[in-house]
Amino acid sequence: MSKVVELSRVVKVYGKGELAVKALKGVDLEVSEGEFLCIMGPSGSGKTTLLNIIAALDKPTSGEVKVCGLNLAKLSEEKLARFRLRNIGIVFQFHNLLPDLTALDNVALPAIIATGDIKESRKRALELLEWLGLSSGAQHKPFQLSGGERQRVAVARAIVNKPRLLLCDEPTGSLDYESKLRVLELLKRINVEKKTAVIVVTHDELVAKYSTRVLRLVDGRILESI
Numbered sequence: 001m002s003k004v005v006e007l008s009r010v011v012k013v014y015g016k017g018e019l020a021v022k023a024l025k026g027v028d029l030e031v032s033e034g035e036f037l038c039i040m041g042p043s044g045s046g047k048t049t050l051l052n053i054i055a056a057l058d059k060p061t062s063g064e065v066k067v068c069g070l071n072l073a074k075l076s077e078e079k080l081a082r083f084r085l086r087n088i089g090i091v092f093q094f095h096n097l098l099p100d101l102t103a104l105d106n107v108a109l110p111a112i113i114a115t116g117d118i119k120e121s122r123k124r125a126l127e128l129l130e131w132l133g134l135s136s137g138a139q140h141k142p143f144q145l146s147g148g149e150r151q152r153v154a155v156a157r158a159i160v161n162k163p164r165l166l167l168c169d170e171p172t173g174s175l176d177y178e179s180k181l182r183v184l185e186l187l188k189r190i191n192v193e194k195k196t197a198v199i200v201v202t203h204d205e206l207v208a209k210y211s212t213r214v215l216r217l218v219d220g221r222i223l224e225s226i
């Protein structure tokens with residue numbers, strides 16, 4: 001199994017001097033193709049910091065980060081943005097859909113940016129929405145969708161460029177039980193059918209049931225699974 005994520009002795013310090021906060025204190029982590037990893041931890045334990053570093057949205061203070069075998073520190077900002085667009089899908093806690101675009105165009109947008117082909121990107125977005133059982137909402141704007149539907153559109157947007165890695169920050173945070181189950185089943189389906197490695201950081205014990213491995217992050221350090 002090839003490694004999709006390799007972190008070695010990753011430290012992240014925010015701020016300087018007396019105000020410095022050590023959010024990650026030496027994290028080693030390997031994630032292979034096909035894994036569904038759940039990282040649980042209390043508020044402030046460093047979960048979002050860790051995801052941002054894997055997504056190359058933030059840089060570690062020290063340590064090495066490799067994604068799909070590439071050392072991210074060696075890439076220019078432009079190459080990094082391109083790499084992220086092609087290889088990493090991100091689902092944020094609060095879906096971050098663009099309010100003036102339809103669900104279809106929200107999903108198509110990353111593909112349009114990656115390929116420049118609007119027609120083909122919209123076709124792919126519609127296929128994906130159909131695959132997710134959301135085709136009837138394709139022409140709706142985010143405010144016309146339920147919270148659960150919006151979150152599923154956000155998942156569709158994250159996978160439209162067929163990423164090798166899907167990162168999710170509290171994807172079920174604001175959802176009722178039924179909607180949570182649908183989002184988690186969807187993530188599992190993507191993981192199994194598309195072989196995408198999935199990492200979910202969460203407080204939600206329910207996520208653990210869908211994952212192939214559970215790790216705990218406590219005070220900036222990874223504890224082995226329990």
Ligand SMILES: Nc1ncnc2c1ncn2[C@@H]1O[C@H](COP(=O)(O)OP(=O)(O)OP(=O)(O)O)[C@@H](O)[C@H]1O
Nearest residue numbers: 014015021023041042043044045046047048049050
């Ligand atoms: N930009 C920042 N500047 C300074 N400190 C920060 C910054 N971002 C995070 N921190 C601090 O780093 C620590 C880890 O924060 P992080 O957001 O990674 O936690 P989390 O596990 O995601 O928490 P939550 O479950 O509440 O989302 C916290 O003490 C937080 O206050």
Ligand SMILES: [Mg+2]
Nearest residue numbers: 047048049169
């Ligand atoms: Mg967080």
